[in-house]
Amino acid sequence: MSPVADQPPIRLLILDDEPIVCKRLKPTFQKLGYDVETFTDSASALARLRQQPFDIVITDLKMEGADGMQVLAGVKEVSPATRVIVITGFATMETARESYRKGAFDFIAKPFKLGDLVECVQRVEKTLQTDRRTPPERQP
Template identity: 50%
Template sequence: MQAQPPRIMIIDDEKVVGDMLRIHLTKHGCIVETFLSAAPALARLEETPFDLIVTDFKMKGMDGMELLKTVKSLYPDIQVIMITAFAHLDTAIEAFRGQVHDFFPKPFKIKDLIESIQRALGRPLA
């Protein structure tokens, strides 16, 4: 019996980042949906289960930390990986205290992100 492909949500207000991640993760057999802000992503989570979220830290409206706290309170089993162009030690510490699985400063290597996603899911990607 083959495992279902992982469902991954990407939330980043830079469309190019979401598109790039969607392309790479789709090549690895993932089902990926991208969002430019947190509100529509949270609405989608109410409709469809996801295994993992990759979110930007700094976004208009709800930022990545608020999103992380909301997701962890409503869906504690969903792993969250945070990416940011504003990587400061205080931000990383706050993210890990909020139970983020991993934290990547932009620019990041896609290989490193894929490895982190595999660890978060507990299985290799295709």
């Protein structure tokens, strides 16, 4: 699935302190029609989010500076409608529960198959399209 022609492209922010992850993910999502920006440090990513809204944020959990949980909280504070996908090489039941409790859309353990992450982003996109079609008075 790619963004709908009459809608602006889905804006996707990718945050991972491993540059190779950003370099691998950015072209994949650009080819699918997403407007993608990547960051390797949380401070820059959060500053950009304050300047420009994003529909979806993919963030690593364990990073220098603000970790993924702090990023998740920051995203939800600045832009509550933004969907967040947490990716991590340190997946535990507790971190997954905490991610969902703080508002994550999904939680994906590394190493992951690229297709699994693409599928997750496409699920988010479907929820965004549904939300955009739902009149405001009918939204919970």
